[in-house]
Every structure is written in C-alpha cells, then in structure tokens.
Amino acid sequence: MVFLPLTCAVVIISCVYGRPPLPPLPTKDGCYLVDPEVATFRVEGEAVILSFPIFSHVLEKRNIAPPTAEYSITKDNEMEGTNYQGEGRVQQQDNQLWLLPALASDSGKYTCTYRNETYCVTGSIKLHVYEPTLVDMKKLTHKVTAAVGETLTLECPSLRNFNKTDSMIEWYKDSNTTAPPAGRAGSFQQHRGKLMIPAVKRTHAGIYTCKLRVRINNQQYKVSRVYLLHVQGPDPEITTKSTVPNISVTSDPGLISTSTVNTPIVQPPVIVSPLNGTVFESPHGSGLKLFCQVLTECQTADSTEVTWLVNSQTVESSYLDKRALQGGRRVTRVSKGCQIELRLIVEPITEEDEKSELKCVTQNKGGRREVVAQLRLEDSTFTWVVVAAGAVISFLTVVSVFLYVLFKPRRKKNRDYFLARQSSTF
CATH class of the missing domain: 2.60.40.10 (Immunoglobulins)
Structure with a gap:
C-alpha cells in the first residue's frame, strides 16, 4: 500500500519536472555498456x-x-x-x-x-x-536504389570528420581511371563535391567512387568512398524448359541424347516490417530506433540488398546525415527462409523531422520491394497531462482507501460485545 503512492508521487514529479529517467544501461566488468x-x-x-x-x-x-x-x-x-x-x-x-x-x-x-x-x-x-588487391566491394559500398527517370544526387558519405575545405572531390564510375562526364551536355553534373544525375537511366547502374586528398598534420592522405547504384530491378526470372545436348558415353559414339533443364524461379524479397503507411511517433529530443525486416530465401540472402532512404535520398545524402546511423545488418534463419534486419537510429528527434518520409527498399534478382513510413513528432504535452491526471487520480484513490480503513467506525464490535454480555446475564 505504501509502494503505490510512492510510485504515483515519482510519476507526478516526473510530469512536473520533465520526462521520466531513461532506462538504466546494461553493465559489464563494472562499466555501463x-x-x-x-x-x-x-x-x-x-x-x-x-x-x-x-x-x-x-x-x-x-x-x-x-x-x-x-x-x-x-x-x-x-x-x-x-x-x-x-x-x-x-x-x-x-x-x-x-x-x-x-x-x-x-x-x-x-x-x-x-x-x-x-x-x-x-x-x-x-x-x-x-x-x-583483396577489396571486398560488397562490404565497402553504400547501396543506393533509383528508378528510371529519377533525379539522383550522390554525396561522398562519412567524411564529416575530415577537413575538406582545401580538397576537391573527384568522382569515378566503375573504373578508377575514368571519371563520369560532367556538364549540361552530359548525363552527369558535379557541384561542390556532389555528383548529380538529372535523369537516371539503366546504363547508370554501377559502382561510383569518390576520391579526395586531405591534409592532416601537414601531411596529405588519400580518402575514398564507394556507392553501388542499382537502377530499378530486373524482371523476375521465369521458369523455362530448354532442350540441351547431353553428351554421354553410349554404345553408339554418334548418338547424342537430350535432356530438359529447368531454370529455377527467384522469388522477390518480402518486407515484413514496417508496414506500408506506418507512422513512427517520438517525443521531441528523444531517440528513435527503427528496424527494416525482410524475408527471403536463404540462398539469396547474401545478394539481397536492404537500405533505408530519407525523403527518397540515401541517409548519408539526406538532411539527417549527422543525426542518423544506418547499419547493423543481421541475417537469421527462420521457419520460412532467412530474415534480414537493417537498423536505422535517429536521434535526437526535432521539429525538422515532422512528416519526413522514411522508405525501406529491398531488392534481389527476383524483383524490388519498398514500403513508405513517416516520422511524426509526438505531442508530449498532451501525453504528460493524461499521465499526470491518471497518476493524481490513482494517488487520491489510494489515500482515500487508506484514510477510510484507518478511521472506519467500529460500532459492530461494540454491538457484538453488548449482545454477548446480555446473553450471559440471561
């Protein structure tokens, strides 16, 4: 009975003085983790x-x-x-x-x-x-998906820690020795280190590398980042039957038998979460952790791409670049295949994020899928008013019950004593 009023009091104090304390961090070897x-x-x-x-x-x-x-x-x-x-x-x-x-x-x-x-x-x-000589391009690349005709801007990602004021960013496509043609006449434009494609075509798909030289402690060093651009998705493969020669050793050297070969169907991935149209609400100043979960066949899990887009731009190219982190890709085996999970952390949430569009995009040889969600700033004032009102009502109820039990009339006990005494007299 004493614990509940104390809990209500803590909630009321939290409502008056701000949000309740954050959950404690896990510990390991005496340190918060x-x-x-x-x-x-x-x-x-x-x-x-x-x-x-x-x-x-x-x-x-x-x-x-x-x-x-x-x-x-x-x-x-x-x-x-x-x-x-x-x-x-x-x-x-x-x-x-x-x-x-x-x-x-x-x-x-x-x-x-x-x-x-x-x-x-x-x-x-x-x-x-x-x-x-042993570069794993799958690991190095920042994956981007664009549709034909879309306007795309690529910005050299993850360079916020370098001083780029005296450096010029150069872009290369597929080969380290060939830079994409720039200018109004070409299909590429470069401006302040950004590579812009006014109208994406299928031929634009490929690997893009941005390179620059930075100066640290009066020494020059190379820095590079890599994008892998996919334009739409190829049509799903259809099972076909074809007759091919089957050369085998037979009694007749001139005899060539034939066999039927089936081309397997590659199923497109399925986005399990979030659902299309989901709205993620979060109070101002708090953090938000989102997960895109994709279900696919296990044999295609490594080649299935999953990425987050912010207002149809990559996270690194969007306005959330300094407040959002994408990564933590994890593949787990489930009953219906393999599930791929990609994390997106945004913090802190501000008024600028109101109604921002978040898109999870996944693609493999079977096709392309995407879902669109939205960020919304939670009305913390109304929420805390409701919580405070509930806390106050709970607190007053507990106090009323406690006072009633403490000061309840004891007439029944006196009446029983009187009847018992009267019976003994008779």
Missing part, C-alpha cells in the same frame, strides 16, 4: 578516423559528463588491450582514433571507455581494413 557502433570497412593506405557517434549520443542524451573523466581507446586482442597516444601512425585524439594511414593489421575491435574513479561507460566498434 552502450550499443556497438556500425562496423567500418576501409581500404589499406588511406586515412581512417574512427569515431563513436552512438556512444557520444548516449553520453549527451543522458547528460553524462563527470568533470575529471577521460576517454581511453583500446584495441582488443587475445592478451590485453593496446592504449594509443596522441602521436605516431595511430593516434588518439580525444574520443577519436586516427590511423594515418590504415593498414590491414589494424582490423579488429576497438573499445572507447569514458571513466573516472567512480564512473565508467564503454562502447565498441569493429574495423575491417582490406588490402587493395
């Missing part, structure tokens, strides 16, 4: 800056800033973590790790810890650095 960052894939020989945006957002959102705390970045290995200093090829600069340049041996898991004598928060990120 933050969700891991989206894995990073880079090429050997280029400058790499590892940052921890999810980790930084959590510190800012929860107002965690002990005055004497310091950042420490270590690389995990079998024996013990390696601490980095502010100089040399690998440098720690506050809450970032600079690799100037990166080597294939730098691949691994890096942990960022923010601690003092009494407080500790930790986050992690995985880095994969490929040798130029």
Whole structure:
C-alpha cells in the first residue's frame, strides 16, 4: 500500500519536472555498456578516423559528463588491450582514433571507455581494413536504389570528420581511371563535391567512387568512398524448359541424347516490417530506433540488398546525415527462409523531422520491394497531462482507501460485545 503512492508521487514529479529517467544501461566488468557502433570497412593506405557517434549520443542524451573523466581507446586482442597516444601512425585524439594511414593489421575491435574513479561507460566498434588487391566491394559500398527517370544526387558519405575545405572531390564510375562526364551536355553534373544525375537511366547502374586528398598534420592522405547504384530491378526470372545436348558415353559414339533443364524461379524479397503507411511517433529530443525486416530465401540472402532512404535520398545524402546511423545488418534463419534486419537510429528527434518520409527498399534478382513510413513528432504535452491526471487520480484513490480503513467506525464490535454480555446475564 505504501509502494503505490510512492510510485504515483515519482510519476507526478516526473510530469512536473520533465520526462521520466531513461532506462538504466546494461553493465559489464563494472562499466555501463552502450550499443556497438556500425562496423567500418576501409581500404589499406588511406586515412581512417574512427569515431563513436552512438556512444557520444548516449553520453549527451543522458547528460553524462563527470568533470575529471577521460576517454581511453583500446584495441582488443587475445592478451590485453593496446592504449594509443596522441602521436605516431595511430593516434588518439580525444574520443577519436586516427590511423594515418590504415593498414590491414589494424582490423579488429576497438573499445572507447569514458571513466573516472567512480564512473565508467564503454562502447565498441569493429574495423575491417582490406588490402587493395583483396577489396571486398560488397562490404565497402553504400547501396543506393533509383528508378528510371529519377533525379539522383550522390554525396561522398562519412567524411564529416575530415577537413575538406582545401580538397576537391573527384568522382569515378566503375573504373578508377575514368571519371563520369560532367556538364549540361552530359548525363552527369558535379557541384561542390556532389555528383548529380538529372535523369537516371539503366546504363547508370554501377559502382561510383569518390576520391579526395586531405591534409592532416601537414601531411596529405588519400580518402575514398564507394556507392553501388542499382537502377530499378530486373524482371523476375521465369521458369523455362530448354532442350540441351547431353553428351554421354553410349554404345553408339554418334548418338547424342537430350535432356530438359529447368531454370529455377527467384522469388522477390518480402518486407515484413514496417508496414506500408506506418507512422513512427517520438517525443521531441528523444531517440528513435527503427528496424527494416525482410524475408527471403536463404540462398539469396547474401545478394539481397536492404537500405533505408530519407525523403527518397540515401541517409548519408539526406538532411539527417549527422543525426542518423544506418547499419547493423543481421541475417537469421527462420521457419520460412532467412530474415534480414537493417537498423536505422535517429536521434535526437526535432521539429525538422515532422512528416519526413522514411522508405525501406529491398531488392534481389527476383524483383524490388519498398514500403513508405513517416516520422511524426509526438505531442508530449498532451501525453504528460493524461499521465499526470491518471497518476493524481490513482494517488487520491489510494489515500482515500487508506484514510477510510484507518478511521472506519467500529460500532459492530461494540454491538457484538453488548449482545454477548446480555446473553450471559440471561
């Protein structure tokens, strides 16, 4: 009876002074644990800056800033973590790790810890650095899907940590030696480092690489990013029967038998969640974590692409670039095939996000699917008024019951005593 009024009082105080406290973070080895960052894939020989945006957002959102705390970045290995200093090829600069340049041996898991004598928060990120001759383009590419006739703008992604003021971004298509033709007469235009395609055609599909040189500590380094552009989707493959020669050893050397070969049908992927027309509501200043879940055949899971678009633009090219993180692709086997899950984190939510269009797009050889959802700012004032009213009513009800039990008349007990005494007299 005492716990409920205290709970109501906490809710009322929370309503008066702001939102209730955020749920506690999980702990490990005495430290609060933050969700891991989206894995990073880079090429050997280029400058790499590892940052921890999810980790930084959590510190800012929860107002965690002990005055004497310091950042420490270590690389995990079998024996013990390696601490980095502010100089040399690998440098720690506050809450970032600079690799100037990166080597294939730098691949691994890096942990960022923010601690003092009494407080500790930790986050992690995985880095994969490929040798130029062994580059895995599937891992390096930022996937984009566009429809024929659509206007598309590509912006060199994930470069916010580099100073690009003195650098010119160059774009190349498919080959590292051929830049797409620019100008009004061509099908490509370049403006302030962005590559624009006024009207997308099927022939525009392919790999686009943006390259630039950056200057760090008076030294020049190469940086590049890769896009894989898909234009619409090829028509689903249809099962056909064809007769082909079947050469086999027979008693008659001149005899060639024939057999029928079936071409398998590739089914298009199915978006399980979110549903088309879903509205995601979130209060101002809070974070939002979204998941696009796609069901496909397991043999086509690796080649099935899933991506998020913001107002028909890639996340990196949209206005949410600095507040949204896309990644964490995960494939799990389910009863009906394999499910692909792609995460999108947006924080904090602001008035600018009201009615923004979020689109989940998936595609494989069988076809293309997409669903459209919408961001909406939750009316927190009305919500907290309702919660506060409910809390007050609950609190007053509990208090009324408690007072009634405490001061309830005890006439029945006196009457029983009187009747018992009268019976004993008789």
